Amino acid sequence: MHHEPAPEPGTPHRPHDVGGPPSDPVVRDLCMSVFDRWRCALADGHEGLHAAEVEGSSTSWNDAASGRRLRGL
Numbered sequence: 001m002h003h004e005p006a007p008e009p010g011t012p013h014r015p016h017d018v019g020g021p022p023s024d025p026v027v028r029d030l031c032m033s034v035f036d037r038w039r040c041a042l043a044d045g046h047e048g049l050h051a052a053e054v055e056g057s058s059t060s061w062n063d064a065a066s067g068r069r070l071r072g073l
């Protein structure tokens, strides 16, 4: 009969939010605005121009540019 040593008190614990998306927890919903092949990568409800970045190049547009495509809602 031998007893095992007690576990170290400093055992690393995983964060309580394990299982969530690995992306930035601040941005939960992305803007759904699209312009041509661009898709806005900013947070939903952001102010100002929409902005997207693809393959190193970036662009920005406003609601007027994509408004016609959003009339479905």
Ligand SMILES: [Zn+2]
Pocket: 031, 032, 033, 040, 041, 042, 046, 049, 050, 051
């Ligand atoms: Zn946007």
